[in-house]
Each structure stands twice: as structure tokens, then as C-alpha cells.
Amino acid sequence: MTDPVPRALPRPSPAQRWLALVLVSVAMFGNYYVYDAFGPVVDLLREQEGFTYDQISMVFSAYSVAAVVVLLIGGYVIDRWGTKRSIALFAAICLAAAALMASTARFETMLAGRFLLGIGAEPLIVAATAALAKWFKGKELSFAFGINLSIARLGSASADWSTSFASGLYANWQDPLWLATGVATVGLTAAMLYWMVEARLEGRVDLGEAAATDRLELKGMYAFSASYWYIVGLCVVFYSTVFPFRAFAIDYFQQAHGLARETAGMLSSLLPVAAIIVTPLFGLWVDRVGRRSLFMAIGSLAMLPLFLLVTYAPPGPDIPMPFTDGTRVPLTLLVVMLMLGGVFSLIPAVMWPAVAYIVRESRLGSAYSMMTLCQQVGVALVPLVVGRFNTAFGAGPEHPAGYAPGMWFYTALAALGLLFSYLLWRAESGPAAHGLEYPSGEKPA
Template sequence: MSQALPGAPLPRPTPLQRWLVLLFVSLAMFGNYYVYDALGPVVDLMREQLGFSYRQIGLLSSAYNWAALLVLLAGGVIIDRFGTKKAITVFAVICLIGAALTALTPHFEVILAGRFVLGLGAEPLIVAATTVLAKWFKGKELSFAFGINLSISRLGSASADWSTGFASPLYANWQDPLWLATAVAGISVAAAMLYWMLERRAEGRIDLGPGGEAERLDFKRLFAFGKSFWFIVALCVVFYSTVFPFRTFAIDYFQQAHGLQREAAGLLSSLLPMAAIVATPLFGLWVDRVGRRSVFMLVGALVMLPLFLAVTYLPPGPAVGIAIPYIGAGEVPLTLLVVMLLLGGVFSLIPAVMWPSVAYIVDQRRLGSAYAMMTFCQQLGWAAVPPIVGLLNDLGGAGPENPAGYAGGMWFYSALCGLGLLFAFLLWRHEGGTRGHGLDTITIRHPAAG
């Protein structure tokens, strides 16, 4: 790859360069997601072997979010100011340190500190990865690239669930599965370093969009985005505040409330990221061609609304067998299977549309700050929900002798889904007006002006 002549326009990235970037960034995200979701399969072991309450488990989940809140706004400006290649590598190393701390000792305070350190690195890492894809793929296969990236990320989540099968000997105690997660975190660091080398080689040789001086850390400007952006942010908050806390408790919930064995519960929980692995790129590819982004988000929010009450009140139905080659097999109630597949579809659709939509309504020089603000707000909601659900479970006396005790948490999830439907509707109405940004009209064949 030769240096461009002075004054000559730089070429855009080649397909090979774009897909290599996607591969490295997605591998970094794979390790990141695995480490986060490694907590779910050991919830019951922590309760049995360490004596932790549901409230303490909720705090372990929220420590991640509170840490993310401390760094996200500054992290976005750091990404814009110092560049994605440095940011993505530093944040991946912090994730590795957090994973090791979580597995290190049985003391609650140390495990809490490990989850806190993980939050300091993981969410800014996601912002950096999102910003990378936005600048390398904008005007090309942006939604499809986001979809592939989310699929590989979700494969990390699914692999954490599958570890109850392929790494079942490790589940004699709570600690060994978390050491496995620490090893997987090394994948993030290696992939981030490979991206660093690729971007460094590309500097001055290819066009990665408008440059200019990165903005200073100005908190007033951090909030200076339009209505469509804030409607997307609000949908993002309630969506992730519902799905990710549910996943934290899901395997334990399936075991305690529905009597599933650990391996079957892990397989059932993994259907959510598995569906996303397959469907997210397809939805992204579809959206790149037809637009209608606000409509897709509205449909996804509508489908999600009844699902948590369905698992609570509908008859379980007959037991059906599910199996994943080389991973495991088990029997699960039909109702739970259908609900998890539908939730997996929503988990594919909304993120595939929501995250790339921001690149069409925010100046590229502020993308790092925009994604950081979006993720910051997401973390506010996400941090609050697990302790609330844990408290509702404890107050309801939830457990295998009292499955009805889980109903309070399910009603709470459903209320969040109702808010998501409201924000999706407001976005759809605003984008259909004169102040819309073309989220429903911009396609590969009809790109945005300018």
C-alpha cells in the first residue's frame, strides 16, 4: 500500500481492509461479551458455595454498570481525541484485569471490585469498536457490518452459556468457569493489538472520513444532540435495561422456577444470543437496502412487550428436546422455547437498526462522544435494574418452593418494555415529519446527501 501524493485525495478503504477491521474488532468484542456473561452460569454456585443473596448478585451486575458510568463520557472524548487504535487496546487490557480479579478470591468485595474494573474497560471498548465500524463502513455496508459485529459479540455471550455443557467439569465450583473467562479475555487483547497495527499502517494512506481537531471535554456539548438521537437513546436504555439483567438471572430462573437442569437452562438461555448471531446480520443487510429504520424499531418493541408475562403466566406446554452439536442437549417447556426465540429475534432486530442509525444523525467528528453518551445513558438504566429485580425476588421469596415469587421481577421487565414501545413510537413519528434525518429513506441505493 503506497503513500498518496501530497494534495491528492485519499482512497476509501478497500473491501479487504474493511473486513479485516471487522474481524479484529469483532474478536475483541467476543472476548468482552464472554467475560461479562460468565457471571450468569455461576449464580446458583455463588449462592450455594459462597452464601451470596440475590441482592448481592444484583450488586455484582450493577458494579459493572456504575464503573461504566464513571468513564463513558470522558471515554468517548478520549476516543475522539486520541484515536480508536489506542483506546480499543487500552480498554481491552483493563477488561482482562477485571476478569482476573473476579476469579481471584471468594471474598465478595474482591469479586465486586473485579466486576467494577471490568465495567471501566468493557463499555468504553464497545464505544471504541462501534466508532471504528462507523468510520470504516459509513456509506458502505454499515448496518450489515454492525450486524456481523453483534453476531460475533453475541457468540461470546452464547459461548458463556454453552460453557455449562462443553466445560461442565469446571462447574464443580464457582471459580474455575471465571478463570476460563479470564483466558477468553486474552482474545480481546490480541485482537485489539492486531487492529492497532492495521490502523497504524493505514494512517495517511486511506480516507476514513472528515478529520479536524477533536472536541474538548465540554459537558454542555455532550448533550447537544437532536430529538431523534434522544429517542434512540431512550429506547436503548429500556431495551438493554430489560434484556441484559434478564440474562443475568435467566439460567438460575429457569432452574428454580421451571425445574430445568443446569445444562438445559444454559442451552435455553443461549438461544437468545444464538438467534442474534444468525439474524442480526440479515436484519442489517435488509435495513441497508430498504431503510425503514424507525419502523423496524417500533415493530421490535411491540413484539417484546408481552414476552415476560408469557413465561410467567402461560402454561409451560409439553417438553421439547433441544440440542446443539458438540455443546449439549436437554428438554425445555415449549412456551419457554417460543418466548426465547421471539426475544432472540427482537435482540437481533433492534440493535441491528439502532446503533448504525446514530451514524446518520450525528456528525462523524462527534461519533465517539455520541456513542459514549448513548452508552452512558444505557448504563444508568442497566445499573438500576438488577438490584431492583434481585430485591423483588428476595421480597417475593422466589425459589423452587415458590416459583410465583419471580412474578414481581417479570412485571417490572414488562413495564420497561412498555416504555420502550412509547419511545419507538415517538421516534417513528418524529422521523416521519419535516425534521427527520432520513432514517426511513436512506439506503445503499439512495444514500444521505453530502
Template sequence: MTASDRGVLPRPPALHRWLVLLFVSLAMFGNYYIYDALNPVIDLLREQRGFSYRQIGMLSTAYNVAALLVLLAGGYIIDRWGTKQAITVFAVICLLAAALTAATPHFETILAGRFLLGLGAEPLIVAATTVLAKWFKGKELSFAFGINLSVSRLGSASADWSTSFASPLYTNWQDPLWLATAVAGISVSAALLYWMMERRAEGRFDLGTTGKTDKLELKGLYSFSASYWYIIALCVVFYATVFPFRTFAIDYFQQAHGLDREAAGILSSLLPVAAIFATPLFGLWVDRVGRRSLFMAVGSLVMLPLFLMVTYLPPGPDVSVSIPFIGGAQVPLTLLLVILLLGGVFSLIPAVMWPSVAYIVDARRLGSAYALMTFCQQMGWAVVPLVVGVLNDRFQAGPENPAGYTAGMWFYTALASLGLLFAYLLWRTESGPGGHGLERLTIRSASADG
């Protein structure tokens, strides 16, 4: 089909766009559940398999190393194969990875499973992001990103909630991971549904295009602006802080604060739960008021003291937390407030950061931009779990020595301070004459310009 042929086709109606969002988000739900399913069994791996914190960190790092190896090629594959084929292939890889992780008690096999998951999960995220940018640019893009992130994080929350609704499985480390393998089937089913829907839409609607992805050669990186690189830097330190903290959070709440597994799981789940509700609201808000770089700076400022608060402030009285259909728990007030604030940050920054790239990068390079952004994200994320694991082992962190976790919390704080610096530099650039409109563009102004 030629460009002129596409020009006479109508854009997809709203129903089609929202169905695309539903299927892509369900694919991401299963993807996030698989990744976070390891978190509630960390103590079981240490008790039943004798794993050290360093080995736990290696399981997380293996995922990131695999993602680093595949992401650049993944961006090329997405543009070469098309999003519908790419999403399905990567979802199947995630399913196989989940099964391999649960299959045997050997550290090397579990490590291989996490490595395989990295080969599928992160390119799946890039493919999903590219789909939404193609179908929703100029049509509530930030809101669509927010909904997608909310459903994805429901997968993370569900993995935490499994300590309650699937508590009988937690007599051993293996059964919860087999449950994750079953959930992985949701990703594959949703990906196939998206494939069928896009095939039906081809030739009937103008689906737009993100263009052919350029190869990410060093000589071409100069074409990205300073604002893009500040977003990259913020992305790196933000995810290198929040995701490793979530990896160890349930175990940390158990060992350092004396919570049982169900209470720790419910408390940990409040971070993605807060994001489930707040992310689309932040996205909808920013679509209408702009000020994207300012909001990223505010979120970075709020995150800065949180890890020191959870370390040094008194725990406060226990308060009741109840999640309908899941269960309830008594948790310390200080921990609850910190997790809710971190959940707000976890909602605000991604809801603004990812769609901002679509406004500052040429559409022909959007797939490359997102692939590079995720690639850089993985570089920072790969290092932090190993560092935290080594710090926990070196300072003999555990229930007999809760102070051993303090060094890791200071490390998270140092990363958060870098995030605030990069967010400030982005705000200063976008507030000046060289800005791309992140401070002023709203959905109304974008529609008028279009």
C-alpha cells in the same frame, strides 16, 4: 498529514475493511464472554458462598457504575489517543478484571473485579463502534454492525454453552471464571492485530475521520435532535430489560422451571444464538429497504408480552433442542418460543438502532454521541439488576416458591412498555417533515447522495 493529502489517498479496499471487522469483532467476542461468564454460576455463588439475590444484583450494578464513571472520559480518550490504542488498553483492562473476579472467594474482591470490568468493557464497545462507523459509513454500515453484534453475542452464547462443554468446571464457582480469564486473551490478541493493521494502513489509505469528540457538557446537549433522544430513551429501556433478564435467566430457569444447569444454559444461549444469525440479516435488509424507525417500533411491540408469557402461560410439552458440538436438552415449548421471539427482538432493534445514530448525528460529534448513548444506557442498566434482586429476595423467590419471581417479570414488562412508547415517538417524528431520513435512506440512496 493534511486534509488535502488525505484527499488523494484511496479508500481502503474491501479486504482491509473486512479484516478490521474481524479483529474488532473478535475483541468484542472475548469482552462479551467475560461479562456473561458470571451468569451460569449465580446458583453456585448462592449455595457455596451464601450470596443473596441483592448481592448478585450488586455485582451487575458495579459494572454499570464503573461504566458510568469512565464512559465520558472514554469518549475523549478514543478521540485523543486514537481507536487502535484505546481498544488495546481497554482489552487489557478487561483481562485484568476477569482475573481479579476469579481470584478469591470474597464478595468485595469479586465486586472489585466487576467494577474493573466496567472500566474496560464499555469503553471498548464505544471504541469498536467508532471504528466501524469510520471504516464502513456508506459501505454496508448496518451489515457491518450486524456482523459485529453477531460475533459479540457468540461470546455471550459461548459463556452459556460452557455449562455443557466445560461442565466438569461447574463443581465450583471459581473454575468457570478462570476459563473466562483465558478467553479474555482473545480480546487482547485481536486488539493488537487491529492496532498493527491500522498502523500499516495509515499513510496508504484515506481512513476517514470521526472528528474530535466534543466534551459532553450540558450546554452542548441541545444540539442533538429529538430523534437522537428518542433513540437514547429506547436504548436505555431496551438494554435495561434484556441484559438484566439474561443475568438471572439461567438461575431463573433452574429455580422457577426445574431445568438442570446444562438445559438452562442451552435455553439461555438461544437468545444470543438467534441474534447471531438474524442480526446481520436484519442489518442487510434495513440497508436496502430503510424504514429504520418502523422496525424499531415493531420490535418493541413484539417484546412487550414476552415476560408475562413466560410467567403465566402453561409450559407446554418438552421439546428437544440440540446445538451441534455443544449438546442437547429437553426444554418446555413455551419457554423455547419466548426465548426465540426475544432473540429476534434482540437482533432487530440493535441492528437498526446503533447505526441509525450515524445518520442523524454530525460526523464530528459521532464519538460523543455514541459515548453519551452508552452512558445513558448504563444509567438504566445499573438500576434494574438491583431492583430485580431486591424483588426476588423480598418475595422469597426460589424453587420452593417460583411465584416469587413474578414481581420481577412485571417490572421487565413495565420497561418494555416504555420502550414501545419511545419507539412510537421516534417513528412519528421520522415520518414527519422533521425526520432525518431513517424511514427512507437505503444504501443506494446514501451512495447516490455521497
């Protein structure tokens, strides 16, 4: 007598998959909202609580310092606890960080809250990626990842839009951060519901195994090609330019250009909105035409003059901003932010997938982890430099020219990015090319 063959479990139904996607994405929305909720209250902390630009920049940088620590630790907690517990745990840490920052204007507390946010937010992104890989493996995985990222970036845009839809809260610095805490509570609720959904379906459907979390392996880094390190260099200077500029953007538009908070918030939101809409389109286009290193160079070249234009070019006439109820902004600022939004969409759409063409599959985890680690180091350091410039040169509404040294520093970083992209294009146009310039990523024989 033979034992009966166990019946294979069915894969999750479409409704179950999309429910999991929505819950995980709402948890990510809360994470992104809290990250970007600090920018709109920078001027209030300076005016009402006496924060300096040096202190503000250290609060921003604390997140990236924590991210570096988490990347060095690796995915141990996620591997040990599983995705459903990990998502809930890290969402709870994000909520605690948001509440800590909203509780008091004491500098040390703000610093600790931002550091705690980095401890929770970065692993939450990894855990969410691993969870979606289980539910959607072989079923619209790339599309699911795209939807997840779009919903998450709506959190960033919503934090900027809060200057309009929650303008009444901006009489003080604290209420907008309590709003962010409320959004983080919604994210934690979604994470707990996801835990319940996955636990309920375990043993009923085949969820397979979660994708292995990327671990940073320092050994063997020397084996990566020059093209890989050129991409890493571009990644570091690109994100170290865009993220700190965006962090200070609302305050900068208010102080240096005299915009109202609501207008400055809408202008700043063009970056994440552009990324939501245009990044997938750029990705599809480049897959069809190739020329990856060339497009990275074009994006770097387009970014080079933007920070000087926003500093020195005449503002031009006020014109209605697209997709608003008639909000008017200076023409030069609108053009610069639209161009920066295009660059923010183009370079990431080409840069991250390009690594998969030049690093063998068995090393991709280490390659992406090293790239992210270097990126976070840059994002941690640059705000400190810009904050020091703003303080040293007396930047403020009485002295808008004090912001110029920081803008020159961003321009120098953009020039360095152009150099890295040129070196990559030259390497990928020679005999040792990896096929980045061809539509399929495969060099013809």
C-alpha cells in the same frame, strides 16, 4: 532543482486488512465472553458462598456504573495513545478484571472486578471501532463492522454454551471464571499481536487517520428534536429490560423452571445467536421498505407479553431445541426466547441507524454518546431493582412465585418502551417527520 514528490503509500492489502480484523475481533470476543461468564455461576455463588440476589445485582450493575464514568471521561486515552496501544491496554484491564473476579468470592472483590471490567471493556469497543475504520475506510467498512460484531457476540453465546462444553467445571463457582480468565488471555494475546502488526506496517502502508472518538458534549443537548429523545427513551427501557433479564436468565430457568444448567445455558444463548444471524437481515430489509418507527413499535409490542408468558403460561410439552444434539426444553420457554431473540435483533437494527436520520452529522458523536450514557444508567439501576424484588419476595426453587414481581417490572418497562415507540411513530408521521418511514430515509418532496 526541485525536491522529488513523495510517493503515496499503498493502502493495506486484503490479507493485511482481514488479519487486522481477525485480531481485533478475537480481542473483542474475549471481552464479551468475560462480561457474560458471570451469569452461569449465579446459583453457585448463592448456594456455595451465600451471595444474596441484592449482592449479585450490585455486581452486575458495577459494570454499567464504570461505563458511565468512562463515557464522561471521553476518548482521551485513545486519542493520546493511539489505537494499537489502547486496544492492548484495555484488553489487559479486562484480563485483570477477570482474574480478580475468579480469585475470591469476597463480595467487595467481585464488585471491584466487575467495575474494572467496565473500565476496560467499554473503551476497548471504541478503540476497536476506531482501528477498523483506519484499515477498512472505503473498503468493505460496513461488512467489516458486521463481522467484528458477530465474532464478539459469539463470545456472549460461548459463555452460555460453556455450561455444556465445560460442564465439568461447574462443580464450583470458581473454575468457570478461571476459564473466562483464560479466554481473556487469548483476547490480550490477539491485542498484542495486533499492536505488532500495526507497528510493523506503519510507514509501509497508508492507514490514514483513525476515526475521531465520540465525546460526550452536554452543552446543546436541548437542541435535539423530540424524535431523538423518544429513541433515547426506547433505547434505555429496551436494554434495561433485555440485558438484566439475560443476566439472570440461566439462574431463573434453573430455579423457577427446574431446568438443568446445560439446558438453561443453551436456552439463554438464543438471544446473542439470533442477533448474530438476524440483525443484519433486519437492517437490510428495513433499508428497503422504511417504516422504521413502525417497526420499533412492532418490536416493543411483541416484547410486552413475553415476561408474563414465561411466568404464568403452562410450560407445554418438552420439544427438541433447534441446532442442538436433541436438548429438550418446554415449548413455552422456547417460543418466548425465540420471540425475544427476534425482538433483540429487530429493535437495535432499526434504532441505532435511525439516529443518523434525525441528528445532523456534526452532532452524531454527542448524540450517540448521550444515548449510550442513558442506556448504561438504566442497565445499572434495573438489576438493583430486580435483585431487591427477588430478595424481598423470597424467590428460589422452593418459592418460584417470588420471581413474578421482577417479571412484572420487566413488563412495565416494556410498556414504557411501547409508549416511546408510539410517540416516535406519531412524530414521524406528521409534518415535522425526518423521513424514517421511507426506504431511503429521505422524505419525498
